[in-house]
Amino acid sequence: MAPSRAYVPLMAGQRAKPLNGNFNNVPVLHSNQPEIVEGPGILVSTTPGSAIASENNQPLKNASYTFNGEFGLHMHHKYYPNDASKLGGRRQRGLLTIAAIAINPGDQPVTLKFERGSVKNSFEAPYHPNKLMGVKPLGPRPWNTGPGDATAVQMLRGELDRRLPREVVIPPRSRKVIVSTVLPARGIANGLLKGRSDGPFQMAVVAAEETKRDQDLVAVLDQGRLAPGRIYLNRIREIQAGQIFSRVAGVALGDEYEASIRHDLGQGPLHVPLTSTRKHHFGTRDIQVNQLKTRMVDSAVNNVGTYGVRFDVDLNLSGEGPYELVFSHPVASGRAPFTAFRGSIGIKTEEGYQEVHVGLKSGQSLPIAQLNLKGGQVNPVRVSLVYPADATPGHLLSVVPVQQLAMLRKREEMLQAARRAQQEAKKRQVTPAQAPPNLNAAPKPATDKPVTTKAKPTTKPAAQPVAKPTRQPPTAPVPPPPVLVAPRGGLNPMPPAMIMPNRLNQSLEQRYRDAIRAQQEWLKRLQGR
Template sequence: MFWLAQTPSAPAPPPPQEIVIPQTVRPLPGQLDAVPVFNSNSPEIIGAEGILLSTFPSQGKRHPEAHLDFGFEGRFDLFAHHVYKALTPENLTTAYLGVIVYNPGTRPVTINTLQAASYLSQPDAPFISLPPFVDNPLGEVYAGPGSRAMSDVLRGRRQAIFPPQLIVPPGSYQMLLNLPIPIAPLDPPINGRSTLMRLRSDGPVYLASLALFARQDAAGNEIAPTLEDWQTILETGNLVTPRDRPPTLLDNTAPTNQIIYGRVAGVGIGSRWQAQVTDQPTSAELTIPDPGSAFSYGLSTLARGRLGSDQSQTAPLRVRYPDTAYEAHGNYGIQYDLSLPLHNPTNQPRTVTIALQTPIKEDTLSRNGLRFFEPLPPQTFFRGTVRVRYTDDQGLPQTRYVHLVQRRGQQGEPLATLQMPAGDRRLVEFSFLYPPDSTPPQVLTVSTLEE
């Protein structure tokens, strides 16, 4: 008789342990601009045909409560992020996401598409496993449709599927978007689409994001819904069901109470946060930290996640549905453009690093610093591309795009390391669009290494 040797099972990974980095989180200077954002993210999962978000007037509509009556003119953004999975195992019909636009005026309205991108999870941008830090100079590195779309718009791109202009005759409808979310032959049959468009209209318009299933031609092949199909669902349809979990009240801030942020369906105010990050509002420089120390600025801070900064950066909502988020928590699709005019005022050279980090979320710093995990837990909290511009140690301008994947409590690698001589001044510019499928908040940290 032969005995088979048993292969010992791999030991379980050690549980994450907290690391506390003593430092402060400063409020981020600046504020969101006043550009309205059509934000369609609830219900996240499309379970029926109907209205996802309508800013049309309610008059003449079969379900007036589904229409929020908000007109767009001038600069505005459109963000839409939805998932579709098979309603039954046998039904693999494609769903379509449509955005219909209406010109209520008496003259044609031109909508210019400044930048735009829309991608599917499959096959455009699957959620693949990537290293935490990958240079992404050409935009070919991404994990998920939100990661890819934000990277494109950060680079100023307009995807070829979007025409540069759309002219809407007076009193007429046009489709700004009419794109499929296919699920056959995926296993499991689930797919998602993320879209961001930066637009400018020379007249007032109303918008609605809608869900329809593919129609069939005479041969039984799937075809896209027509303008008339979309107009009919706009006028007669109700809000898409099932609905997402409703939010808790914003003033429900007792530490023992669970907060449910909810998903967004409404018009947010603010497309971009631009700031000159300096010591004081009247200062023109940002003094580097002492050796061995650091300071941070919150990014996408929110209620219960202000990290001791006493600042919530969440975009307010001008209109919303009663069962959806009170604010645009997460600031999906919002761009941050931060300028850091670093200054080494000492008579010694210093080594300074800039890093994006994902500390453990809390509202106040319970341990007098940012808390991180080591080893890291499995949950991914950030995946997306950031851009950093600076003058390197040879005096040459550098522009670096980096795709980051960070887990909860991850400290992150330096995006830039600067050897700053005594008295040196160096401008660092940091930009990114907050990507869907990420969990706020993050911080931008400036550190000076030990001598």
């Protein structure tokens, strides 16, 4: 088995198992490139032909595709207009309408029926990061979790937003707007839709400024010009070589991923990849990325983000007692931690169904549910999520004993405490943030002269409080304080506090230096494990 390419502290020394699940074949139009839209124009179209790029005035071939039967739609865009006066501030923000248009190229009417879907922008569904990190029960109307999660929740629940039509009829040889949203400048819009047609049709996503009339939106399609903001047009070779990741503009095959696995927890904890990528597959080589059937030339080569895809994973567990169901993201090597997931997850067990909102940073492992497993039987657990646009794929799903997670938390606390101590020691250089434990000698009163390292060798030591000044016999050199070393397991509670030597002739300054050195050694040993 290949070594893991993504480090998750929770599974240190353990291995992950592949899920080997499958995507279905439902075609989905993804409109996410350009992610940042700077003005009006076509974002993506599946009609035959091409459109003119604003950046180089050259034609780009459309992501041609004809839908017939089940289909899906995913839109995710930000609006940052080229005209700075439209960004807001003292002036009113500019407005951009993002709309999906259905095109009937045939001689018979085509009816579209929508099963579930939602369209939201960041003003309707703002994201409050300070309130939504960690794991919290999901309420009935989670519209304060960002537009990506707000739409994904309705898809997870199988709901059709009341503002969307349940049915649209497209007359022969005509175009019709099926969904739209008005997006203020600096905002984000996200839309997800699942439906079925009774005949062939095509789709396009367009952007129009300062209007939301259907005829103006269709007129943008007729103008045949792409919206500005396509920042990857000069990096086509890097995209094709897999050196950089663009966004997706094209048709992907698959709007659902299903997998099932059986595991005996008596043989050890369970770790499986969820939304795994070529970079983050945890040594399993199980890459859960669906392919693009057709795409724009500056699009990513596959649907690596899997935005809007529903994941249903069945865990059939043998074991007994309390376990934790844990959701993780790898440590971000060489960069600061970032928000890796802000979305909603459904968990179904024999005890019932619950939904939680998860705000997860890179490198974190968060328990999303406690599992009370019964011995002598298979305990089914289903984990479901519609992957939201406000997330970075490559996650790990684990079932571990309660004690394993508790030991991880203890280790994290020890490392954090050691880092804080080291930082404070560096700031103060000599005096640590806290006096070392078990120091019996108190500092001198403020009226006394401070002890200094610049004293001449002939200077007599400060008088001790009880003994008369007498000639002291020679003493052996003072040994350094014992270094705090984590036990071999690395996860047990902190050992007893360091005992610092308390020689009467040892200066307070030297004792502080010894304490700092011991803390630094402790930190190095902990970080090296």
